[in-house]
Amino acid sequence: MTMTAILAFVCVLFSMAIGDVVSAKTKAFVPSVFATAIIFLVGFWFVFPKDMITIATLGQPVAGLVMYLLIVHMGTLMNIKELIAQWKTVLISLAGIVGILAILMTVGVMVLGRDTAIVGAPPLTGGIVAAILMKEAAESVGNTNLAVVAILVYVVQGFVGYPLTAVLLKKEGNRLLEGYRKGEREQISSVSDDQTIKKTLIPRLPEKYDTTYMVLLKLSFVAWLADIFTKFINTNVFNNPKALSPLVTCLVFGVIAAEIGLVDRKPLNKANAFGWTMTCLMAFIFEGLSKATPQMLASVAAPLIGIIVIGVVGLVIFAFIAGKLLKESKYMSLPIALNALYGFPPNFILTTEAIKSLTDDEDEIKYLTDIMMPKMLIGGFTSVTIASVIIGGIFAGMLG
Numbered sequence: 001m002t003m004t005a006i007l008a009f010v011c012v013l014f015s016m017a018i019g020d021v022v023s024a025k026t027k028a029f030v031p032s033v034f035a036t037a038i039i040f041l042v043g044f045w046f047v048f049p050k051d052m053i054t055i056a057t058l059g060q061p062v063a064g065l066v067m068y069l070l071i072v073h074m075g076t077l078m079n080i081k082e083l084i085a086q087w088k089t090v091l092i093s094l095a096g097i098v099g100i101l102a103i104l105m106t107v108g109v110m111v112l113g114r115d116t117a118i119v120g121a122p123p124l125t126g127g128i129v130a131a132i133l134m135k136e137a138a139e140s141v142g143n144t145n146l147a148v149v150a151i152l153v154y155v156v157q158g159f160v161g162y163p164l165t166a167v168l169l170k171k172e173g174n175r176l177l178e179g180y181r182k183g184e185r186e187q188i189s190s191v192s193d194d195q196t197i198k199k200t201l202i203p204r205l206p207e208k209y210d211t212t213y214m215v216l217l218k219l220s221f222v223a224w225l226a227d228i229f230t231k232f233i234n235t236n237v238f239n240n241p242k243a244l245s246p247l248v249t250c251l252v253f254g255v256i257a258a259e260i261g262l263v264d265r266k267p268l269n270k271a272n273a274f275g276w277t278m279t280c281l282m283a284f285i286f287e288g289l290s291k292a293t294p295q296m297l298a299s300v301a302a303p304l305i306g307i308i309v310i311g312v313v314g315l316v317i318f319a320f321i322a323g324k325l326l327k328e329s330k331y332m333s334l335p336i337a338l339n340a341l342y343g344f345p346p347n348f349i350l351t352t353e354a355i356k357s358l359t360d361d362e363d364e365i366k367y368l369t370d371i372m373m374p375k376m377l378i379g380g381f382t383s384v385t386i387a388s389v390i391i392g393g394i395f396a397g398m399l400g
Contacts, residue, residue, distance in 0.1 A: 003049055008056035011048060012283050015039040030159070033282075037155040040286040045294065053287035063132075063284035066277045068223040069216075071129060071247045071389060073268045073277075075254020077381065086378040089336055092322045093382040096337025097125050099318025100311040101391070108310045112303050118399050119146045120307030122392040123153040126340040126384035128285060129247055130154075130392030135288050137396040144291050146399075149300050151288040153307055160308055161341030162350065164334075169354035169376075172331035173368050177358060180367055200261025210264070215271040218263045226253040245393025251386065315340060332372070336379035343384030347376045 003011075019036030044050060053059045101121055108117035119138055122130035131154035138146035176186065205214065230246040238244065257263040268274035315337050323333025339347050355368045 003052065003055055005055055005057055008049075008052045009058075011043070011052060012056050012058065012286075013279070015043065015286075016279070016282065033155055034159050036282075037152075037286060037289060041289050041292060044290045044292070048290075050290040053283050053290070056283065058280050058283035059287055060284070063280055066280045066284075067129065067132065067247065068227070068250055069219055069268065070277050070281060071250040072219055072223045072226070072254035072257070072263070073266070073274070074389070075251045075256075076258035076263055076265050076267060078255045078258070078386070080259070086374060088326045088328055089375045089378045090382050091326060092319055092328060092333050092336045093339060093379040094387065095322035096315040096319040096340055097383055097387045097391070099314035099316070099337075100124050100340065101314075102318070103314025104307065104311050107314075108307065111310065112306045115143070115146060115399060116149065116303045116307065118395050119150050120153050120303070120311065122388060122395045123150050124157055124307060124311040124340065125388040125391055126157070126343045126380075128154060128281060130388040130395075132281075132285060133245065133247065133392035133396045134399070135285075137399045141399055145296060145300055147288055148292045148296060149304055149307070151285060152292075152300065152304050154285070156304065157308055157312075158342040158346065160312060161338045162346065165338050165342075165347075165350050166354060168331050168335045168338075169351060169372065170358060172329055172335070172372065173354055173358045175329060175331060176368055176371060177364060180364060185367070186371055200259070202261035204261060204264075212271045212273075215264055215267050216273065218257075219267045219271075222253050222257045222263055223250055226250040229253070240397075245389075245396060248390050248393040251389050312341070332375060336375055337383075339376065339380035340383040340388070343380040347380045348373070351376045 016032075016036050018039055019032040019034075022030055022035035023032035040048070044052075049055065104117045104121045104124070108120070112120075119134045122134050131150050134150035135147045138144070138150060179185065204210070226249040227246050230244055230249045231241075233249075234241050234244055254263065258265055264270050266274075268277055316334060319333050319337030320330060322328075322337075323330055326333075328336075342350075351369075351373050355365055355372065358368070359365060
């Protein structure tokens with residue numbers, strides 16, 4: 001039977017839905033992206049046609065367009081005020097990223113080779129966008145194996161980060177509870193996340209005019225401005241069409257646009273389009289597995305394991321040192337940096353589950369949540385949302 005567009009679409013969503021079910025059943029110990037990747041991988045070997053994502057109309061150029069919108073959206077999530085309040089968290093998260101890059105680009109280059117280290121570093125910082133950038137960069141130089149490595153690093157790394165984080169968060173929670181019960185309570189910084197009250201340079205549109213189409217129009221307009229700016233800079237400043245990634249510019253423009261009021265905070269959520277855009281982008285990510293034959297997986301197993309082990313060792317060492325210098329608990333500083341391996345929403349789920357496993361007292365739950373949750377969310381935002389996009393844009397131009 002010939003696979004139609006709607007049947008291909010059903011197969012894609014079925015695979016993703018099963019991944020979510022597995023994640024829910026295991027309380028996120030097995031990440032949905034890992035389970036879904038296994039389904040796609042086995043499916044491409046035995047059931048699915050290799051071009052199923054294209055048949056479902058979820059490949060390029062749709063995925064490229066969606067990526068622009070998602071990155072601008074991610075930029076609008078930046079709350080400058082909260083980032084300033086959690087400056088220690090930001091520094092520890094960045095230290096973990098520096099650790100990944102430093103060790104991979106030294107030890108990793110010696111052990112795995114230059115191109116393998118370059119391809120593996122950005123996805124290991126946690127970003128789906130970074131994984132796509134490196135996948136496309138590897139394909140552009142004709143290295144299919146490295147393109148698969150980029151996707152597999154993104155898929156597998158969460159499986160390493162989840163159990164480590166769960167154990168450390170419980171230890172941190174126990175440490176905080178012990179002090180709380182003795183009357184030794186840590187100071188909690190309260191930062192409002194309500195961005196609707198803040199006055200902006202560009203006044204907000206009346207709600208009756210701020211429709212779905214208007215929200216998407218403003219979002220796409222900012223993405224278009226970022227694209228034009230990138231091309232101008234690359235042509236007139238760097239004299240290299242690939243010097244600066246337009247996705248990096250989209251992130252910066254998203255931050256600016258939200259701060260001045262040109263774009264709403266969380267515009268894709270407001271337009272009820274976030275789920276759809278993420279579906280398109282994830283489908284495009286999994287399309288890279290269609291080329292991953294059993295023979296190829298066997299050939300990339302060593303570099304895949306090497307990238308994750310070397311990178312995580314670097315992350316742990318640098319985050320531990322940063323935590324010591326900034327007088328942050330080692331049980332908290334390591335999970336902050338480990339956010340690079342999964343980001344949001346797993347960090348929210350892991351923190352919530354760790355806290356609820358330690359106490360049933362509502363006051364204690366609130367105390368632990370107020371201290372631990374902001375650090376985990378900001379840590380994930382710093383590494384996955386900001387750093388990984390910038391790093392991916394830089395490293396994509398280094399390949400080959």
